[in-house]
Amino acid sequence: MNDYNESDIQVLEGLDAVRKRPGMYIGTTDVKGLHHLVWEIVDNSIDEALAGYCKNIEIVINKDNSITVKDDGRGIPVGKHAKTGISTVETVYTVLHAGGKFGGGGYKVSGGLHGVGASVVNALSSWVTVTVYKEGKIHETKFQNGGKVLQPLTVIGECGERTGTTVTFKPDPEIFDTEIYDYETLKIRVRELAFLNKGLRLTLRDDRDNEDTTGDTFLYEGGISEYVRFLNENKTPIHDEIIHLEGEEDGIVFEVAMQYNSSYNDNIYSFVNNINTHDGGTHEEGVRRALTRLINNYAKKSGMLKEKDESLTGEDVKEGLTMIVSCKHPNPQFEGQTKGRLGNSEVRKIADNVFSKGFDRFLMENPNEAKIIVEKSMLASRARSAAKKAREITRKTDLSVNSNFFGKLSDCKSKDANISEIFIVEGDSAGGSAKKGRDSMTQAILPLRGKILNVEKTRLDRALENEEIRTIITAFGTGIGQDFDLSKLRYNKIIIMTDADVDGSHIRVLLLTLFYRFFRPIVEAGHVYAAQPPLFRIMHGKTRKYVLNEDEKEKYLASLPENIRARAEIARMKGLGEMDAEELNETTMDIEKRILRKITVNDCIQADAVFNKLMGDEVEPRRKFIEENAGYVQNLDI
Numbered sequence: 001m002n003d004y005n006e007s008d009i010q011v012l013e014g015l016d017a018v019r020k021r022p023g024m025y026i027g028t029t030d031v032k033g034l035h036h037l038v039w040e041i042v043d044n045s046i047d048e049a050l051a052g053y054c055k056n057i058e059i060v061i062n063k064d065n066s067i068t069v070k071d072d073g074r075g076i077p078v079g080k081h082a083k084t085g086i087s088t089v090e091t092v093y094t095v096l097h098a099g100g101k102f103g104g105g106g107y108k109v110s111g112g113l114h115g116v117g118a119s120v121v122n123a124l125s126s127w128v129t130v131t132v133y134k135e136g137k138i139h140e141t142k143f144q145n146g147g148k149v150l151q152p153l154t155v156i157g158e159c160g161e162r163t164g165t166t167v168t169f170k171p172d173p174e175i176f177d178t179e180i181y182d183y184e185t186l187k188i189r190v191r192e193l194a195f196l197n198k199g200l201r202l203t204l205r206d207d208r209d210n211e212d213t214t215g216d217t218f219l220y221e222g223g224i225s226e227y228v229r230f231l232n233e234n235k236t237p238i239h240d241e242i243i244h245l246e247g248e249e250d251g252i253v254f255e256v257a258m259q260y261n262s263s264y265n266d267n268i269y270s271f272v273n274n275i276n277t278h279d280g281g282t283h284e285e286g287v288r289r290a291l292t293r294l295i296n297n298y299a300k301k302s303g304m305l306k307e308k309d310e311s312l313t314g315e316d317v318k319e320g321l322t323m324i325v326s327c328k329h330p331n332p333q334f335e336g337q338t339k340g341r342l343g344n345s346e347v348r349k350i351a352d353n354v355f356s357k358g359f360d361r362f363l364m365e366n367p368n369e370a371k372i373i374v375e376k377s378m379l380a381s382r383a384r385s386a387a388k389k390a391r392e393i394t395r396k397t398d399l400s401v402n403s404n405f406f407g408k409l410s411d412c413k414s415k416d417a418n419i420s421e422i423f424i425v426e427g428d429s430a431g432g433s434a435k436k437g438r439d440s441m442t443q444a445i446l447p448l449r450g451k452i453l454n455v456e457k458t459r460l461d462r463a464l465e466n467e468e469i470r471t472i473i474t475a476f477g478t479g480i481g482q483d484f485d486l487s488k489l490r491y492n493k494i495i496i497m498t499d500a501d502v503d504g505s506h507i508r509v510l511l512l513t514l515f516y517r518f519f520r521p522i523v524e525a526g527h528v529y530a531a532q533p534p535l536f537r538i539m540h541g542k543t544r545k546y547v548l549n550e551d552e553k554e555k556y557l558a559s560l561p562e563n564i565r566a567r568a569e570i571a572r573m574k575g576l577g578e579m580d581a582e583e584l585n586e587t588t589m590d591i592e593k594r595i596l597r598k599i600t601v602n603d604c605i606q607a608d609a610v611f612n613k614l615m616g617d618e619v620e621p622r623r624k625f626i627e628e629n630a631g632y633v634q635n636l637d638i
C-alpha cells in the first residue's frame with residue numbers, strides 16, 4: 001500500500017483531468033488518438049536522437065495490441081527528483097508537462113501536436129512499463145489504471161554498457177473507441193520520421209500474427225533528399241540532381257530538398273520539429289518568396305525573360321516542384337485551428353536567407369538545370385494566363401443555348417458524351433460532305449479553315465486569340481490549364497480527319513501538338529483518334545473497295561481472279577473534299593466500316609519532337625532532320 005502525500009494527490013488529480021477530457025490532450029479518442037499515443041512516446045526517443053545520443057529506435061505492435069518503443073539513448077534519468085521527491089522517471093510519467101519542465105536544458109525540438117508527453121500516455125493506458133538501462137543497471141517502474149504507480153522504480157538487474165529506454169503501454173479500452181493498431185498508418189509516419197532525421201534507424205514490427213517477422217527498417221543517410229527522390233519515384237524528373245540546401249541561424253536549423261518533375265502539380269511538404277505543417281507558415285513563405293525572386297532574377301539576367309515580359313509568379317515557379325522544407329526550432333509557435341501553421345515571424349527571413357544563398361549558388365553552378373527550370377516556369381506562366389482566358393471564353397459561350405457557336409461547329413444532337421464523337425475536318429468542302437454524311441445524332445463536325453496555329457511557337461494566351469483554337473476549347477467543354485476537367489469532355493472520341501498527303505499530316509501534327517500541350521489528359525485517356533481516309537478506290541463489277549495504301553492495293557488486287565483484276569478500275573482518291581457525302585461516310589465515318597487509329601502519347605511526343613526540330617529556334621537539329629527525312633516526307637507517319 002502506498003502512502004500518498006500531498007504532491008502525489010496533486011499528481012493523480014492531474015492525470016485524472018486527462019482521463020476526463022482526453023480530447024483536450026490528444027485531439028480525439030478514435031483511431032487517430034490511439035495512434036497519437038505512439039508518437040508521444042516515440043518523440044521522446046527522437047529528441048534523444050536529436051540530442052545526439054540515440055541511433056536506433058524500434059517500435060513493436062505486440063500480440064495484445066500494446067505498443068513497445070525502445071531506444072538506445074542515455075535512458076531517462078533515474079535519480080530522485082528534487083521537487084517531487086520521487087524518481088525522475090516516475091515524475092516524467094506522472095506529472096503533466098513534466099517532460100518539458102525537467103528537460104535539463106536539453107534542446108528539444110520534436111514533440112507531438114499537443115506536446116504533452118509521456119504522462120498523458122500513462123493517463124490513458126490500462127498499464128505502462130518503463131525500463132531504463134543506465135549506469136550498468138536495469139531500472140523498472142510500472143503503472144496501471146491510468147497512471148497509478150504499481151511498482152516504483154526498482155533495480156531489476158545488470159546491463160553492463162547498455163543504455164536506453166524501453167516503454168510498453170496498453171491503451172485503455174475505456175477511453176478509446178478502438179484498440180486495434182494499423183500497421184500501415186504507423187509505417188507511413190515511421191518512414192517519414194526516418195526521412196526527416198537522417199542517419200537514424202527506425203524499425204517497425206508487427207508481432208500480432210507472428211513473432212518471427214523482421215518488420216520494416218528505415219534508415220536514410222540522405223535524409224530529406226531521399227524523401228524527394230521517393231516522392232518523385234513514379235514521375236519524370238526534368239533534372240538529375242536533387243537540390244539540397246542547408247543552414248543554421250540563431251539556433252534554428254533549416255533544410256530544403258527539391259527537384260522538378262514534368263508534371264503540372266506540385267508536392268510541397270513542410271515540417272517543423274518533424275511535425276507536418278500542412279497549412280505552411282513562415283518557413284514555407286520564406287522559401288516560396290526566395291524561390292520566386294531567384295528564378296525571376298535568373299530568367300531576366302540570362303535573357304530568357306525579356307524586360308517587357310510579365311514576371312513569373314509563385315504559382316508559375318512551383319509547377320512540377322517536389323519539395324521538402326524542414327525546420328528545427330527550439331521554440332516553435334503553431335497557429336491556426338489545427339495548429340498546422342508555423343507563426344514565428346523571425347523564421348521568414350532566416351528561411352529566405354538560407355534558401356537564397358544555396359539556390360543562387362546552384363543556379364550559377366548548373367546553367368543547364370537552371371535553364372530547364374526557368375523554361376518550365378515560363379511554360380507554366382503561359383498556361384496560367386491561357387487558362388484564365390479559356391475560363392472567360394467558356395463562361396461566355398453557353399452551348400445549351402447556342403449549339404452552332406461561331407457558326408462553325410455542327411454539333412451532334414446527343415448530349416451523352418459516351419456515344420458522342422467529334423470530327424475535326426480539314427477544309428470547308430470536306431466539312432460540307434462530312435456534315436451531309438454524318439449520323440447527326442452522335443457525330444459532330446468541326447471544319448477547320450487552313451492551317452491551325454502552332455502552339456509550340458506561340459504563347460498560349462496569344463494562341464487563344466486564334467478562333468480555331470477557341471472553338472476547339474469550347475467544343476471540348478473541358479477548359480484548359482488549371483481549370484481542366486476531364487469529366488466535362490463532351491465527346492468520347494475526338495477524330496482528326498485530314499487528307500492522306502503532306503498537308504494533311506502537317507495539320508495532324510499541329511492538332512496533336514495542340515492536344516498534347518493543352519489537353520494532355522484527353523490524349524492520355526485515349527480519346528483522340530486519327531481517321532484513315534482511303535488512298536485508292538478499286539471498282540470491279542458492282543463492288544467498290546477502298547484501301548488505305550499501296551501495299552493494301554497490291555494485296556487486294558493479287559487476291560482477285562486474273563480476269564477480274566484485268567478489268568478493275570483503280571482510282572487514286574485525291575482528298576476528302578472530293579469524296580461525296582456517301583463515300584466519305586462509307587470510307588471514313590461509318591462506325592461499322594471505318595478504320596480509326598488511336599493516338600497515343602507517344603504519337604504526340606513524336607509530333608512534339610518533330611515540331612521542336614522543325615519550328616524551334618535551334619538550326620542544327622532542323623538541318624539534320626531535313627537531311628535525314630528529305631526523301632521520306634510523304635511517308636512521315638505522325
Ligand code: 1YM
Pocket residue numbers: 041042044045048069070071073074075076077088089092098099101102103104105106165166167
Ligand atoms: C521509449 C521512450 O523516453 N527516451 C529518453 C527520454 C529522456 C532521455 C533519454 C533523457 C533526456 C535528458 C537527459 C535530458 C527523457 N528525459 C527526461 C527528463 N524513450 C525515451 N531518453 N537524459 C536522458 O533531456 O536532459 C524526459 S524524457 F526530463 F527526465 F530529463
